[in-house]
Amino acid sequence: MHILAKANLIEAIERLVKEFKVLVPMQYDGVSRFSVWGSHGMQAFNASNTLLPPKDSLFPRTETLYAYQVANQEITGVTVRDQAEHQIIFGIRPCDMQSIHCLDDVFLTKGYADSYYHSKREKLLTVCIGCTKSEPTCFCESMGINPAGHSGADIQMNDLGSGYRVVAQSQSGQEIVEKWKDLLSQGQEEVVAASCTLKVDMNGVPEMLATLFEHSLWQEVSRKCIGCGTCTYLCPTCHCFDMDIQNQGNQGTRFRCWDSCMFSDYSRMAGGHDPRPSKSERLRNRFLHKLQFFSERYGKSLCVGCGRCLIKCPVHVDITLLIDQVRKEAAHV
Amino acid sequence: MNAIQIKMREVAGQLLSLGEVDRVIGWEKGRFAHQSPPAFITDETKVERLIWDEYCLTGTAKYLLDDPYRAGKTGLFARGCDARAINRLIQDGQVKRENIVIIGICCTGMSDSVSRQMAAKCCDCTHPTPVVYDLMIGEPVKPVAKPERFKAVAELEQKAAQEKSEYWTRQFAKCIRCYACRNICPACNCRECFADQYRVGWLGKQHHTAENQVFGLTRAYHIADRCIECGECARVCPVGIPLMELNRKLIKDIQQLFGDYHAGVDSETAPPLGRYSLDDMEEFM
Numbered sequence A: 001m002h003i004l005a006k007a008n009l010i011e012a013i014e015r016l017v018k019e020f021k022v023l024v025p026m027q028y029d030g031v032s033r034f035s036v037w038g039s040h041g042m043q044a045f046n047a048s049n050t051l052l053p054p055k056d057s058l059f060p061r062t063e064t065l066y067a068y069q070v071a072n073q074e075i076t077g078v079t080v081r082d083q084a085e086h087q088i089i090f091g092i093r094p095c096d097m098q099s100i101h102c103l104d105d106v107f108l109t110k111g112y113a114d115s116y117y118h119s120k121r122e123k124l125l126t127v128c129i130g131c132t133k134s135e136p137t138c139f140c141e142s143m144g145i146n147p148a149g150h151s152g153a154d155i156q157m158n159d160l161g162s163g164y165r166v167v168a169q170s171q172s173g174q175e176i177v178e179k180w181k182d183l184l185s186q187g188q189e190e191v192v193a194a195s196c197t198l199k200v201d202m203n204g205v206p207e208m209l210a211t212l213f214e215h216s217l218w219q220e221v222s223r224k225c226i227g228c229g230t231c232t233y234l235c236p237t238c239h240c241f242d243m244d245i246q247n248q249g250n251q252g253t254r255f256r257c258w259d260s261c262m263f264s265d266y267s268r269m270a271g272g273h274d275p276r277p278s279k280s281e282r283l284r285n286r287f288l289h290k291l292q293f294f295s296e297r298y299g300k301s302l303c304v305g306c307g308r309c310l311i312k313c314p315v316h317v318d319i320t321l322l323i324d325q326v327r328k329e330a331a332h333v
Numbered sequence B: 001m002n003a004i005q006i007k008m009r010e011v012a013g014q015l016l017s018l019g020e021v022d023r024v025i026g027w028e029k030g031r032f033a034h035q036s037p038p039a040f041i042t043d044e045t046k047v048e049r050l051i052w053d054e055y056c057l058t059g060t061a062k063y064l065l066d067d068p069y070r071a072g073k074t075g076l077f078a079r080g081c082d083a084r085a086i087n088r089l090i091q092d093g094q095v096k097r098e099n100i101v102i103i104g105i106c107c108t109g110m111s112d113s114v115s116r117q118m119a120a121k122c123c124d125c126t127h128p129t130p131v132v133y134d135l136m137i138g139e140p141v142k143p144v145a146k147p148e149r150f151k152a153v154a155e156l157e158q159k160a161a162q163e164k165s166e167y168w169t170r171q172f173a174k175c176i177r178c179y180a181c182r183n184i185c186p187a188c189n190c191r192e193c194f195a196d197q198y199r200v201g202w203l204g205k206q207h208h209t210a211e212n213q214v215f216g217l218t219r220a221y222h223i224a225d226r227c228i229e230c231g232e233c234a235r236v237c238p239v240g241i242p243l244m245e246l247n248r249k250l251i252k253d254i255q256q257l258f259g260d261y262h263a264g265v266d267s268e269t270a271p272p273l274g275r276y277s278l279d280d281m282e283e284f285m
């Protein structure tokens, strides 16, 4: 197997920066996220997943779609802003790698390809680092993900202690590995993978949820929810957005930006009707989307077990407790 | 089991079984040891869920706004901060005192769920004993002044304008616009927040530093004389923006301009920016 000594890691990354915008896990000002190589902060290759998910590299928080000018109440020029750079997410964890697969399903399949997402996705390379330790809140294994790695990454690396095992898993991954040729050594070492201590039983959960739409558990679970956007904005797979315009004099832009189904105004329609008027409907929608609707439509869970919402929900609404409760309630239906 | 918890369950059981309230709001255990989220109990046989430990961090009072026209009475467990929050809501005309039975708890402070040290909001607490209650659990203590809670503000005030601006720009660059700070805040009780009035145009929906700052600073100003210093906003902020430094700057200025005022300590004294007086300072005119 190819082994990249940790002492060579920086050089390996430096070789990519000419061609790519390299995003690495960084800790800055108390927040860990994927930042451009060389920006402020401390590299966090050894920590488990970052607090902020990597989704904004494909689906930015705010993205200008097009710009326009207006003269005499006529639109005079429309410029589409679809800028995609060659990017590498270096050090993505298996749960987040799976989240990109979920986003791919949403933005690229079923006959509707989102061009803005598509152009970024085409130019994205992923280097996944398998987890050697799990956080108490990690439950990716229960969601069918292997903490050791993800087959969807272009390159799979595994921490062996003094170096990383490197495996190219795609043509583009192979090309990168070629660039590292003189940095790699050969060896045989055992790959150690983390095992999650938090476990849930997902077997049959989508089917169970289909019978619990009107159940009182949603009222109960949602009472403490404060309807903030923490869980959705930290979730690597949540992808709700809104579109709006920003005008300045005789020119303007149309942008899209993240939105959250947990916000009280999210589902309010023109005229005032709201099909999800209270937090129990909103929370039900979020969890059903994660655990039922998405698997019905795309055959996979929209929760990848990253644990971010478990850590940061201000009032500890916990999707794993919900899954346990669903099993319990479904047994009584 | 601790004495407060025993008493809490006993009181909740009594209130529910006598029909004096039809629900109580307290705390229960979450999945992990350091999690004690709010609990809503309507059934006297379920009072065993109630707990009291060092992680009962979340405020209880704001939940009264979830269903303001609820018919029954609520038994609300209230520490010092929750009691001030109740006063806040009563004073703002959001809840009626007669609809709540306040079960005061003399609080000795909670722990931060990460550091396991005394939570920042509790280190700075001036009124650990509830300022309003119907029943009281525990041994009351006198309010403490805690002038040291303005230390960070005083230090920040020493800095040049440019430095201050850079500091807050960097902080709000982190903001993810989750609105957890607003949603947990008992002073943020407007029926419709300016931040949600996109069509009016106070605030753009874009997530970027400029709009984040408009949100954060406007919110701070809107509650300048009404913040009860519960510290919940700073606790829930997922990216750790030191929101209490902003709030305390405004509280400090208000105390300088309008005299000693502590929001929510009673429900009668009108907030300085909500009253009109002929001897108000007019330094800007």
Ligand code: SF4
Pocket: A231, A234, A235, A236, A237, A238, A290, A302, A303, A304, A305, A306, A307, A308, A309, A310, A319
């Ligand atoms: S729902 Fe929570 S645990 Fe699941 S993927 Fe989203 S943030 Fe992670």
Ligand code: SF4
Pocket: A224, A225, A226, A227, A228, A229, A230, A231, A232, A262, A312, A313, A314, A315, A316, A317
């Ligand atoms: S579940 Fe938690 S994080 Fe999500 S909206 Fe509710 S309070 Fe906020």
Ligand code: SF4
Pocket: B181, B184, B185, B186, B187, B188, B223, B226, B227, B228, B229, B230, B231, B232, B233, B234, B247
């Ligand atoms: S601004 Fe913060 S400290 Fe002040 S009342 Fe609101 S949540 Fe509490």
Ligand code: SF4
Pocket: B174, B175, B176, B177, B178, B179, B180, B181, B182, B216, B233, B236, B237, B238, B239, B240, B241
């Ligand atoms: S809680 Fe923090 S991140 Fe969320 S909106 Fe408030 S300041 Fe921004």
